Amino acid sequence: MTWVQLAMDLAGVFFFAMSGSLLAARRRFDIVGSLMLGTCVGLGGGILRDLVIGQGVPNAFASPVYLLPPVLATVLVYRFAASEHRYAGALTVFDAAGMALFCISGTQIALEAGLNPVAAAILGLISAVGGGVIRDVVANEDPQLFHPRGLYAIAALLGAGLTSAAESIGWMNAGTGLGIAVLVFALRMVSLRYRWEIPLAARRPRERDRAATAG
Amino acid sequence: MTWVQLAMDLAGVFFFAMSGSLLAARRRFDIVGSLMLGTCVGLGGGILRDLVIGQGVPNAFASPVYLLPPVLATVLVYRFAASEHRYAGALTVFDAAGMALFCISGTQIALEAGLNPVAAAILGLISAVGGGVIRDVVANEDPQLFHPRGLYAIAALLGAGLTSAAESIGWMNAGTGLGIAVLVFALRMVSLRYRWEIPLAARRPRERDRAATAG
Amino acid sequence: MTWVQLAMDLAGVFFFAMSGSLLAARRRFDIVGSLMLGTCVGLGGGILRDLVIGQGVPNAFASPVYLLPPVLATVLVYRFAASEHRYAGALTVFDAAGMALFCISGTQIALEAGLNPVAAAILGLISAVGGGVIRDVVANEDPQLFHPRGLYAIAALLGAGLTSAAESIGWMNAGTGLGIAVLVFALRMVSLRYRWEIPLAARRPRERDRAATAG
Numbered sequence: 001m002t003w004v005q006l007a008m009d010l011a012g013v014f015f016f017a018m019s020g021s022l023l024a025a026r027r028r029f030d031i032v033g034s035l036m037l038g039t040c041v042g043l044g045g046g047i048l049r050d051l052v053i054g055q056g057v058p059n060a061f062a063s064p065v066y067l068l069p070p071v072l073a074t075v076l077v078y079r080f081a082a083s084e085h086r087y088a089g090a091l092t093v094f095d096a097a098g099m100a101l102f103c104i105s106g107t108q109i110a111l112e113a114g115l116n117p118v119a120a121a122i123l124g125l126i127s128a129v130g131g132g133v134i135r136d137v138v139a140n141e142d143p144q145l146f147h148p149r150g151l152y153a154i155a156a157l158l159g160a161g162l163t164s165a166a167e168s169i170g171w172m173n174a175g176t177g178l179g180i181a182v183l184v185f186a187l188r189m190v191s192l193r194y195r196w197e198i199p200l201a202a203r204r205p206r207e208r209d210r211a212a213t214a215g
Numbered sequence: 216m217t218w219v220q221l222a223m224d225l226a227g228v229f230f231f232a233m234s235g236s237l238l239a240a241r242r243r244f245d246i247v248g249s250l251m252l253g254t255c256v257g258l259g260g261g262i263l264r265d266l267v268i269g270q271g272v273p274n275a276f277a278s279p280v281y282l283l284p285p286v287l288a289t290v291l292v293y294r295f296a297a298s299e300h301r302y303a304g305a306l307t308v309f310d311a312a313g314m315a316l317f318c319i320s321g322t323q324i325a326l327e328a329g330l331n332p333v334a335a336a337i338l339g340l341i342s343a344v345g346g347g348v349i350r351d352v353v354a355n356e357d358p359q360l361f362h363p364r365g366l367y368a369i370a371a372l373l374g375a376g377l378t379s380a381a382e383s384i385g386w387m388n389a390g391t392g393l394g395i396a397v398l399v400f401a402l403r404m405v406s407l408r409y410r411w412e413i414p415l416a417a418r419r420p421r422e423r424d425r426a427a428t429a430g
Numbered sequence: 431m432t433w434v435q436l437a438m439d440l441a442g443v444f445f446f447a448m449s450g451s452l453l454a455a456r457r458r459f460d461i462v463g464s465l466m467l468g469t470c471v472g473l474g475g476g477i478l479r480d481l482v483i484g485q486g487v488p489n490a491f492a493s494p495v496y497l498l499p500p501v502l503a504t505v506l507v508y509r510f511a512a513s514e515h516r517y518a519g520a521l522t523v524f525d526a527a528g529m530a531l532f533c534i535s536g537t538q539i540a541l542e543a544g545l546n547p548v549a550a551a552i553l554g555l556i557s558a559v560g561g562g563v564i565r566d567v568v569a570n571e572d573p574q575l576f577h578p579r580g581l582y583a584i585a586a587l588l589g590a591g592l593t594s595a596a597e598s599i600g601w602m603n604a605g606t607g608l609g610i611a612v613l614v615f616a617l618r619m620v621s622l623r624y625r626w627e628i629p630l631a632a633r634r635p636r637e638r639d640r641a642a643t644a645g
Contacts, residue, residue, distance in 0.1 A: 266481055267477070267487065267488060267491060268487065269481075269484070269486055269487060330491065331492075331494070333494045334487070334491040334492065334494065337491065337497075338491065352567060352568070357457065357459075357570075358568060360463070360466050361454065361459050361463040361466055361467045361568060362460075362463050363460070363462075363463065367462075368462050368463075368465075369462055412460070413460040413461055413462055414461050415459070415460055415461065416451060416458070416459050416460060416461050416463065416464035416504070416507060416508060416511075417455035417507055417508060417511040418509065418511075
């Protein structure tokens with residue numbers, strides 16, 4: 001793993017840990033709960049990825065440096081998180097930033113482990129959304145992965161797919177990576193801002209028929 | 216893995232993916248959420264099984280063909296799922312069908328990986344119920360595995376045990392497999408239809424004593 | 431694994447299985463659900479630990495003897511659990527006892543697998559709290575790990591850290607292990623009894639400012 005990849009991975013852990021600690025603050029957990037939840041959200045997606053790849057002990061356990069971002073996030077939330085009504089917004093921004101970084105680093109790590117490009121992109125997606133699902137299940141909310149406002153899985157899958165493609169054709173470098181991350185982040189935030197909607201899981205023609213008849 | 220096993224495994228993935236997509240439709244998730252949830256439910260039990268077996272990358276990632284059943288299920292639910300009150304019934308039928316197939320294929324895969332017959336049957340059970348637990352936890356409902364109507368874990372465990380026994384004594388073939396699958400499916404559906412009840416986890420003698428005294 | 435370690439591990443499985451079966455009784459699950467939930471809670475933390483260590487099939491599957499404690503717990507709860515209002519108290523005691531044993535045995539197993547002392551302590555923590563998180567997520571409650579009354583993660587982390595330190599400097603023996611287990615159990619129970627409180631995840635200065643102004 002290069003220094004750039006490590007820095008990107010640690011930054012992603014930090015962003016997700018912030019989203020976990022902010023949730024802990026919103027739910028009035030204590031500071032230890034904040035550290036535990038931040039750690040689970042920050043490291044969960046990557047551990048899941050490394051378990052699937054199956055090449056020995058996950059990064060997060062092999063290198064203790066991965067424990068620092070959750071500690072930093074807990075301290076920052078304790079020190080600066082002030083008004084409750086801003087938690088939800090900040091949580092969404094940190095979640096989008098973590099997703100934008102992890103869909104890239106997750107895909108790269110999977111490719112380096114020898115997975116085929118399709119599987120690598122799926123693993124990038126899992127890295128990018130795994131921590132958030134843990135956070136949402138703990139919060140007893142419908143996970144954003146399944147029930148998002150705006151684009152969520154699509155943005156992460158696009159980033160993972162572009163990374164996989166760029167690596168395959170040899171176009172991946174720091175600039176490409178930055179471009180993909182900005183694209184994923186922007187797509188997520190814009191889709192939230194303008195409330196883009198995706199069709200529902202079921203068309204439910206009969207209800208519409210009934211409505212048409214009633215109308 | 217033989218063609219029969221692969222076909223059975225893919226059919227099981229499809230049935231579980233249908234149950235996930237039907238839940239997504241009932242909860243009014245969007246079509247991407249339906250695909251994500253169907254994929255998690257369809258592939259979750261098998262990935263869990265493969266992680267425990269620990270022989271490299273799980274099947275679902277090694278062969279992209281495993282991604283097709285969830286896509287098909289999402290399309291079918293989008294196109295045909297019409298009236299909400301029938302979702303619950305259809306979900307139960309697809310779940311039972313997936314369970315009937317996975318308790319067999321999961322046990323066989325575990326035996327081929329060299330596990331002892333008891334552990335293989337337990338892994339067959341995990342394959343058969345793992346995806347459903349993910350679905351129910353996401354839905355914030357008590358998982359059927361722990362709080363079923365009718366027989367659930369017992370039916371899956373019976374199927375896994377029979378498979379393990381049949382493989383051990385060399386009686387396993389397509390006919391035996393079909394017989395076990397039909398038995399498990401029928402047991403699940405009949406126990407639901409006739410509301411078979413299993414004793415509660417605690418006898419609670421004092422409450423009964425009190426009731427007897429009061430009566 | 432020595433006989434002492436195996437006995438300690440099985441006792442930990444039994445205590446966690448009791449907490450799972452007691453929850454099943456409280457939620458009026460049936461007796462099969464009690465067995466399933468007890469098994470998941472008793473074995474979940476250890477399986478998670480073994481998956482991370484990544485040395486072949488988890489203990490719980492390799493040795494069928496690990497299935498006995500959950501069966502025993504299910505029978506005991508069915509036979510003796512009587513009055514509902516005592517379930518919560520008993521559940522907490524069994525959970526604390528399981529945690530006290532697993533933070534030691536989990537750390538030792540991770541050290542034997544060659545992990546560094548910090549990672550081993552984290553894995554001891556995961557062993558000690560993993561089963562309980564599964565139990566609480568199934569119960570749709572905020573997991574104790576994130577939102578405890580009293581000390582929870584801190585007690586487990588202290589026990590895991592002391593075990594890791596004692597092993598590293600060669601002071602680990604049956605007496606040391608017993609001492610650590612008693613310390614962790616006592617810390618958990620005393621913190622509950624006297625309602626020790628840890629600062630919240632966020633200081634929320636503005637609310638306090640407002641309160642000060644209002645006062």
